[in-house]
Amino acid sequence: MAQPLPRPRVRVPAAAALQGPVQDHDILLLHGVELGEEVGNGAYAEVRKASVPCAAKILHDVLARTPLFPGRHNERREPRNRFAQECRVLWSCTHPNIVRFYGMSSHPETGRTVLLMELMTETLTAFLEVRHKCTAVPYYLQLNISHNIASGVRYLHSRGIVHRDLSSNNVLLSSPPQFTAKISDFGVSLLKDGQKESSLTHTRCPGTPVYMPPEALMPGSVPNPTEKMDSFQMGVLMLQIATKLFPYPTKDFTKRDENVLSYKVVPEWKRRESHIEILRKVEHPLLDHPILECLENREDKRPSAELILEQLSALMGDKRYLENCEKAGVLPRKPAEEENTDKGLRILKETVSALREENESLRDLLEREKEMAERERGRNLADRNRLQQEAQGRQALQAEQGRVRTLEYELQCLRAQQVGDKDNLQGQERLCTQLQQRMVSVEEENKRLRQIHSQQESEIRTLGQRRNDQLVQYNSQLVQQLEHQTRLQTAQAQECERLKQQLQQQAIARTALAQENERLAQQLAHYNGQLQEQIRASTALALENEQLTKQVERLRANQSLFQEPRCHVVAFPKKPTTVGRSCTIKLEACDLAGNPGLLSQNDPISAFLVGSTPNPIQCTVATHEKSFEISFTPTHSGRYSLAVRLGRARPQEKLAFLCVYPDPECPLTPRAFIGTRERPLKKPCSLTINNRREVLVCEQTGNLVSVFDIANPQRMKRMIGEGRVDQPTGVAVDNETGDVYVTSRHKLQKFSGETGDLLNQVGHEARERNDEGGDANDEFRYPHSVTCHRGEVFVADQKNGRVQVFNANLAYLRTVAHGDSNSFNDPSDVAFDEHGRMYVAEYGAGKIQVFSAQQGNEKQGKCLQTINRNECDMKPSSIHVVNDHLYVSDLKRSVVDVFCTSGEFVRSLGCRGYGEGEWYVPQGIASAEGKIFVCGSEDGHVHII
Structure with missing residues (x-):
C-alpha cells in the first residue's frame, strides 16, 4: 500500500506543542518533515537541514525531557524557556533582516519539538574568520552588513522587542554576492506585551558578556533592559566588522563566581583602544559616527537604532561608498525613499x-x-x-x-x-x-x-x-x-x-x-x-x-635706508678669475640716490666672498677718500658673491658675482671608464643619465643603447633597442616617465625605460626615399641628437638645418627658427640650463647660439648671444650645461672646451687623445654627482673625470 501523504498545515496552539509559556499565538504545525545532516550545534540546541529547504532547530534531548516547575528557576528549565521564547518572537516578526520562521514540527524518532526557520549560508563569525581570513572586508560590504543589522534592530524596537544578545554568532548571512545579514537567536530577548514585560531570562547577564554594555555586567541589582543595550552591542559588532578582530575578554573582566562576570568601570573605547586606533589611522567613516557614540558608558548618550540607521544611510550616499561599489562591480543600495517604496510594493x-x-x-x-x-x-x-x-x-x-x-x-x-x-x-x-x-x-x-x-x-x-x-x-x-x-x-x-x-x-x-x-x-x-x-x-x-x-x-x-651709507662696484677684473691668482675689485661709497659720498674714517669696512666653499673668503680692504679696493686670492673654483658692510650699517650682499675657474695648468686625471680595452664599446657617440643613477650609452655600430650603473660602471645592467635601431646617433631620457628617446638614421623612436619595448616612432626608412630622408615636419634627413625638456622632445636635424619639437607621444609641435633663412648651419646638439635658456650648437658655423626661455604662448625665445672661440676654429658636436658652465666637444681638436654661460672661455680638457686615459674624437657629454662623462667615439670608452 502506498505511504500516506503528509498532513496539510494546520494551526494549533503553541503551548500544546511546547508545554511552555508561549500562549495566545497560532503556530504552523507541519507533519512529515524529515531531518538531514547537522549544520550547527550549541549549548542548548542543534541545527539540522530539513527535507524542505529550511533549517530545523532541535533542543538537546536531556534538556527537552526536563520537567517544568512553575515559579522555580533552574539551569535546565532555562533552555526550554529560551526555546519557547524564540518561537514566540520569531512568529510575531516579519522583516527582511529577521530570520524567517516557517512553523514547527516534531522529531520523527524522539518526538521532540523542532523549529523550522530560514536556511542561511554562514554566520558573521565564519564570514570574518574564514571567508575573509587573509583579505580585508570591502568597505561597501562593511556598510551594507551594518545597515542590515541596524534595520533589523530598528524593526524589533518598533515591535517592543529588545534582543539583548546581538553577537557575530547570532547574525547570519545569505549567499554571495548579496551577503544579506539577518538577526537570529531570540532566546534571551525581551518582549513587551501591553504594560507587562515578558522575559524568559531573569539572570543579570543573559547574553554574551563581551558584547554586553557596562550596566548589564555591573555587580548589584538586576538592570532594567532597554533598547540602548542593543545600541551598545551594535557598536561592538560594527567595530568587529570594520577591524575583523573579535572582542576577546581582557583584564577588564574579572571572575567573581561561577555564573556572573563582574565588570570594571572602564570606557569601552579605552578597553578597545588598539582596535579603534586601527580605524583612526585609515580615517574610517564609521569610527566617529556611529561606533564611538554607541560605545558610550552612559545609556542616555547612545544613539537609538533609528538614528544609527539614518547615519549609515547617509554614509551609503557618499562618494567613497559609491566608488567602492563601482570598483567591486556591484550596484549600490537605493536611497531610503525608493527603498521604502520598494519595500511597500x-x-x-x-x-x-x-x-x-x-x-x-x-x-x-x-x-x-x-x-x-x-x-x-x-x-x-x-x-x-x-x-x-x-x-x-x-x-x-x-x-x-x-x-x-x-x-x-x-x-x-x-x-x-x-x-x-x-x-x-x-x-x-x-x-x-x-x-x-x-x-x-x-x-x-x-x-x-x-x-x-x-x-x-x-x-x-x-x-x-x-x-x-x-x-x-x-x-x-x-x-x-x-x-x-x-x-x-x-x-x-x-x-x-x-x-x-x-x-x-x-x-x-x-x-x-x-x-x-x-x-x-x-x-x-x-x-x-x-x-x-x-x-x-x-x-x-x-x-x-x-x-x-x-x-x-x-x-x-x-x-x-636714507640714514645708511651705501656703495657700488666701480671696476671689475676683465680677465677670468682662476684659483691662486690675486684679484682686485674697486668700489665707491654713495648715498641712497647714488651720489658719491665721503667715507668715515671711524667706521670700519669689512668684505668677504660667499660661495661654494663652507667658509667665506676674507678680503683685504684699502680705503681712499671716496672709494676703496677689495683684494683677495681664491683657493677653490666655483661661483661667488660679494658682501660688504660699511660701518654699523646693514651688510650689502651680492654686490657682484664672479666665477673662479680651475688652474689652466692643472692636468686632466680620469677617474674611471665605462668599457675596457679588452671589450670596448662599439663607437659610443652619445650618452645621458637618468634619475635612477644609470648611464645610457648610444653605441652607433652596435645598433643598441647600453645601460650601466654609476656605482659600478663596468657592469652592464640591460640593453634597449637591440635589433630595433639602425646606427643610433643620439639618446635622451624623460625623467618624469622614464621613457627613452633614440635618434637613428631617419627616425625618432620611443622605448620603455623599464622593459625596453618600442612604444612609438616617427620618420621613414632611408631606403624608402633613396637615402635622402624627408622634408615634412615629422620626417628627418640626418637627426644628430635628441634632448628632453619639460615634457617636450627636441631633435637637431643636421642636414635639414632645423630643430624640430615633438610632445611626449611624438606628435609634431613646432620648428625652432633662426636668422633670415629660418634655419641653422648644421645644428648638431641642443641643451638647456637651469633657467630654461636654450643652447643650439652649429657644427658648420663653429658656434653656439643662446636663446632666452620661452614665455607664455611664444613658439621660441629670443636670441641672446653667440658663444665661440675667436682665436681658433671650433667644430662643436655635443654640448652640455651644468653649474653655469658650458661644456663643448670640439671634433676638430678632439678636446672639450669649457665656457662660462656668460660667454667667457675658461679652459680646454684633453689633448687630442695622446695622453694616458684621454679620449679621441669626443662626442657625447653628460654630468652627475660632480663627475663629467665624455664619449671617446674612436677609442671605445666613456671617460669619467
Whole structure:
C-alpha cells in the first residue's frame, strides 16, 4: 500500500506543542518533515537541514525531557524557556533582516519539538574568520552588513522587542554576492506585551558578556533592559566588522563566581583602544559616527537604532561608498525613499502571495475533508448493511418462534385426540418428547441471539455517538479556521489599502519636498550671488589695505635706508678669475640716490666672498677718500658673491658675482671608464643619465643603447633597442616617465625605460626615399641628437638645418627658427640650463647660439648671444650645461672646451687623445654627482673625470 501523504498545515496552539509559556499565538504545525545532516550545534540546541529547504532547530534531548516547575528557576528549565521564547518572537516578526520562521514540527524518532526557520549560508563569525581570513572586508560590504543589522534592530524596537544578545554568532548571512545579514537567536530577548514585560531570562547577564554594555555586567541589582543595550552591542559588532578582530575578554573582566562576570568601570573605547586606533589611522567613516557614540558608558548618550540607521544611510550616499561599489562591480543600495517604496510594493506582493498560498492550503484542506467524509460515508454504509443483516436475523428468529407456536397448537390438538386414538399413543408420546427437546433448543438459541443483538445495539450507539462527536468537533475547528482566515484576509486587505494610501501620501510629500528644494535652491543661488558680491568687495578692500600696508612699510624702510651709507662696484677684473691668482675689485661709497659720498674714517669696512666653499673668503680692504679696493686670492673654483658692510650699517650682499675657474695648468686625471680595452664599446657617440643613477650609452655600430650603473660602471645592467635601431646617433631620457628617446638614421623612436619595448616612432626608412630622408615636419634627413625638456622632445636635424619639437607621444609641435633663412648651419646638439635658456650648437658655423626661455604662448625665445672661440676654429658636436658652465666637444681638436654661460672661455680638457686615459674624437657629454662623462667615439670608452 502506498505511504500516506503528509498532513496539510494546520494551526494549533503553541503551548500544546511546547508545554511552555508561549500562549495566545497560532503556530504552523507541519507533519512529515524529515531531518538531514547537522549544520550547527550549541549549548542548548542543534541545527539540522530539513527535507524542505529550511533549517530545523532541535533542543538537546536531556534538556527537552526536563520537567517544568512553575515559579522555580533552574539551569535546565532555562533552555526550554529560551526555546519557547524564540518561537514566540520569531512568529510575531516579519522583516527582511529577521530570520524567517516557517512553523514547527516534531522529531520523527524522539518526538521532540523542532523549529523550522530560514536556511542561511554562514554566520558573521565564519564570514570574518574564514571567508575573509587573509583579505580585508570591502568597505561597501562593511556598510551594507551594518545597515542590515541596524534595520533589523530598528524593526524589533518598533515591535517592543529588545534582543539583548546581538553577537557575530547570532547574525547570519545569505549567499554571495548579496551577503544579506539577518538577526537570529531570540532566546534571551525581551518582549513587551501591553504594560507587562515578558522575559524568559531573569539572570543579570543573559547574553554574551563581551558584547554586553557596562550596566548589564555591573555587580548589584538586576538592570532594567532597554533598547540602548542593543545600541551598545551594535557598536561592538560594527567595530568587529570594520577591524575583523573579535572582542576577546581582557583584564577588564574579572571572575567573581561561577555564573556572573563582574565588570570594571572602564570606557569601552579605552578597553578597545588598539582596535579603534586601527580605524583612526585609515580615517574610517564609521569610527566617529556611529561606533564611538554607541560605545558610550552612559545609556542616555547612545544613539537609538533609528538614528544609527539614518547615519549609515547617509554614509551609503557618499562618494567613497559609491566608488567602492563601482570598483567591486556591484550596484549600490537605493536611497531610503525608493527603498521604502520598494519595500511597500514588496510587502504587497508578499501579502498577495501569502493569500494565494493560504487559499491553496484551504482548497487542499477542503479536498482532504471531502475524502475523509467519503470514507466516513463508506463506513456508515457498512454499518447499515450489518444492521440490516441483524434485522433479517431477528425476522428469521420471529418466524421460527411462529412455527414453534404452530407446533404447540398441533400438540394440543393431538392431546385432544388421545382418547380416540389409543393405537397411536406411543407415537404421539415420542413426538411430544421430540417437540419439547426442540422447544428447549429454540429457547436457548433465542436467548443467545438476544444477547448478541443487545451487544450490537450498544456498540452501534457508542460508535455513532463517537463519530458524531468527532465530526462536530472537526467541523467546529474548520469553521473557526475559516473564520480566522476570513479575518486575516480582511485585515490584510485593510493593511494593503493603508499601505497604498501611505504610498500616495509619500508621493505627494516627495512632490512637495521637490518643490521646496527647488525654492530653497533658488534662494540659495540668490544668497550665493549676494555673498559673492560681498566677498569681492571685501577682497578688494583687503587688497587695498594690503597695498597701503606695503606702501607704509616701504616708506619706513626707505626712511631707514636714507640714514645708511651705501656703495657700488666701480671696476671689475676683465680677465677670468682662476684659483691662486690675486684679484682686485674697486668700489665707491654713495648715498641712497647714488651720489658719491665721503667715507668715515671711524667706521670700519669689512668684505668677504660667499660661495661654494663652507667658509667665506676674507678680503683685504684699502680705503681712499671716496672709494676703496677689495683684494683677495681664491683657493677653490666655483661661483661667488660679494658682501660688504660699511660701518654699523646693514651688510650689502651680492654686490657682484664672479666665477673662479680651475688652474689652466692643472692636468686632466680620469677617474674611471665605462668599457675596457679588452671589450670596448662599439663607437659610443652619445650618452645621458637618468634619475635612477644609470648611464645610457648610444653605441652607433652596435645598433643598441647600453645601460650601466654609476656605482659600478663596468657592469652592464640591460640593453634597449637591440635589433630595433639602425646606427643610433643620439639618446635622451624623460625623467618624469622614464621613457627613452633614440635618434637613428631617419627616425625618432620611443622605448620603455623599464622593459625596453618600442612604444612609438616617427620618420621613414632611408631606403624608402633613396637615402635622402624627408622634408615634412615629422620626417628627418640626418637627426644628430635628441634632448628632453619639460615634457617636450627636441631633435637637431643636421642636414635639414632645423630643430624640430615633438610632445611626449611624438606628435609634431613646432620648428625652432633662426636668422633670415629660418634655419641653422648644421645644428648638431641642443641643451638647456637651469633657467630654461636654450643652447643650439652649429657644427658648420663653429658656434653656439643662446636663446632666452620661452614665455607664455611664444613658439621660441629670443636670441641672446653667440658663444665661440675667436682665436681658433671650433667644430662643436655635443654640448652640455651644468653649474653655469658650458661644456663643448670640439671634433676638430678632439678636446672639450669649457665656457662660462656668460660667454667667457675658461679652459680646454684633453689633448687630442695622446695622453694616458684621454679620449679621441669626443662626442657625447653628460654630468652627475660632480663627475663629467665624455664619449671617446674612436677609442671605445666613456671617460669619467
